[in-house]
Amino acid sequence: MGKFYITTPIYYVNAEPHVGHAYTSIAADALARYHSLKGDDVFFITGVDEHGANIEKISAEKGVSPQQYCDQMAPTFTNLWKKLNISYDIFLRTTSELHKRGVAKFLNSLHESGDIYKDKYEGYYCRPCESFYTEKELGEQKVCPVHRLPVEWVEEENYFFALSKYENRLLEHIRANRRFIQPDSRRNEILSVIESGLKNVSISRASVSWGIPLPFDPTHNIYVWIEALCNYITALDFDETGEKFRTYWPADIHLMGKEITRFHAIIWPAMLMSVNLPLPKQVFGHGWLTKDGDRISKTTGNIIDMNALIDEFGLAAFRYYMMREFSFGNDGDFRHDRFVLRYNADLANDLGNLLNRTLGLVSKHFGVIPNPTTPGEFDNEVKQIARETVNEVDSLMSRRAFDAALEAIWEFVRRVNRYIQQTQVWTLAKSEDGKGRMGTILYNSMEALRTVAVLISPFMPDTADRIRQQMGLDESFNAQGLDTVAQWGGLPSEIPIMKPEPIFPRKDTKSVQSNSVDGAEEANLISFNQFQSLDMRVAEVIAAESIPNADRLLKLQVDLGGEQRQIVAGIAENYMPDDLIGKQVILVANLEPATIRGIKSQGMLLAAADGKGLAVATFEKTMLLGTRVR
RNA sequence: CGCAGGGUAGAGCAGUCUGGUAGCUCGUCGGGCUCAUAACCCGGAGGACGUGGGUUCAAAUCCCACCCCUGCAACCA
Secondary structure, three states: OOOEEEEEEEEEOOOOOOOOHHHHHHHHHHHHHHHHHHEEEEEEEEEOOOOOHHHHHHHHOOOOOOHHHHHHHHHHHHHHHHHHOOOEEEEOOOOOOOHHHHHHHHHHHHHOOOOOEEEEEEEEEOOOOOOOEOOHHHHOOEOOOOOOEEEEEEEEEEEOOHHHHHHHHHHHHHHHOOOOOOOHHHHHHHEEEHHHHOOEOOOOOOOOOOEEEEEEEEEEEOOOHHHOOOHHHOOOOOOOOOOOHHHHOOOOEEEEHHHHHHHHHHHHHHHHHHHOHHHHHHHHEOEEEEEEEEOOOOOOOOOOOOOHHHHHHHHHHHHHHHHHHOOOOOOOOEEEEHHHHHHHHHHHHHHHHHHHHHHHHHHHHOOOOOOOOOOOOHHHHHHHHHHHHHHHHHHHHHOOOOOHHHHHHHHHHHHHHHHHHHHHHHHHHHOOOHHHHHHHHHHHHHHHHHHHHHHHHOOHHHHHHHHHHOOOOOHHHHOOHHHHHHOOOOOOOOOOOOOOOOOOOOOOOOOOOOOOOHHOOOOOOHHHHHHOOOOOEEOOOOOOEEOOOOOOOOEEEEOOOOOOEEEEEOOOOOOHHHHHOOOOEEEEEOOEEEEEEEEEEEEEEEEOOOOOEEEOOOOOOOOOOOEEEE
């Protein structure tokens, strides 16, 4: 029994939460609940990151103040956590006084440690982007890659943190503590990043106004990442002598998506070293989810509709799928058909049906939880596997192998189904002798189910609760910890059970459709006039060449019948230049010209790309060049 | 030589750190049971663990080289 301090990242409020955020938070919640079950004093924090140039920009676009914008966004997160039943203790907003106070205290300590210095920061700067670019990114024309506007050479005084000073200490710490960075693939990556040399990092921005001022120089705001990392201690009301801080720090685990492991495994520990605070025990960067093999993206409509899934299958099914299907450290592919499969096979058939068949027999022959009067074959095996499962789950949870932990629990569920089969319980009611044995087998099955309910409660708290209720147990059984199932026989007898009802009704596979891209394509009708505003023409490709250092681009010369155009097309992965020469294509002729990779493009040719490849639209027979297409 | 991840049964994945008869789910084929949600249970078929080389008594696992996929970034009007 100890304490367990667990964190998710504070999520950036530049957009509403999506399934990736949910994934991290569900995992954190399962781990937090598991440690509660073990009897640990758990402290679980999450929150939102609200400062920075990006937020300033987005709020300006929406015509509201940054604070108003953040006030609108924060509830979209808390509402989702409520829907997902996330049992956090503190939801920290970086605009809160609690956070600002802690940040000021921490930054002052950092300053006093002597690792902060002022220096000139210089580079090419794009004002609309509010960021610096390297010469390589700007290309030959020295324009911003996003806005295509000229950049300016800016020199800015900034404060820096002497990160490079901690290279060796970080390496030593990571090498000496195998579990400090997990999974191993991330650990190796971080090691190689540090080995290749660390640069000192800028920790302030004079040009960004939406932020927290540096306590020792209020003319600068703290760079948002530096300030955000502090949330892990500011949420504890940071003060080295404060009670919460002394109780819970260092964190037992910082959970996050793999893209931000570097900040947590390098910069954050170095800052803590600088002020002589203990380091978090573990930084875990989990994998990303894709959907149907493709990146999850709002613009392509390839999103996972959590609300629809939860409405149809229930929260338990959603949380179960997320934790069972993917190996936590690796990337995973979210597939709707797999979701339905998991639901039916694991939840409905294995667990739901086991509960239902067991309680059905109890209800028919006893009405109350029977007494285990008559031991027999297979009983001890079931008991032993129950005990082993509890131990195995514990070891797997400590490795954050959620999928394997659930698999271990389900192995036990299947074992109990087999137990019922092997003992042929339903045939025993015929004699008085048999009835004693029957009661014992059913008692054991129910005790097994109670064990399962406790073990799955971190993942599916509501399901554990429903199992308990159907078994006739009162709420005092909710609070029971892991130790009560490590010992067999904690289930009381003679308690009336409830009417058995399927907790996971089977879903018909055929009626369940993959809700993929189709949904995003409806609506958005345009008028005929809008369509007519497109000037599309028959054109012939008369020359084509590839563009150096551009994998996807071809430079084409096309003939519109009397007029020649140069266009750049992103089709190089599917067409060799020579394939196109002589082909008639459809050219959008009145598109505004653009410069791509330094080459002028005066139009665009029509093509379609599906998952497998790309094809340029052409004509069924040869047409007069320059003819309008409609 | 841009960065990262991956290639293990028909499908989806674990196992690789710590070398020792290749594992899970689904599907498929055959059988059993009839308490239960057309559920459950038993058995079978199906694998050069991407390729080649090396280390070792022993390699999916360690080392080297290569091939192929997938993201991200640079360009996708």
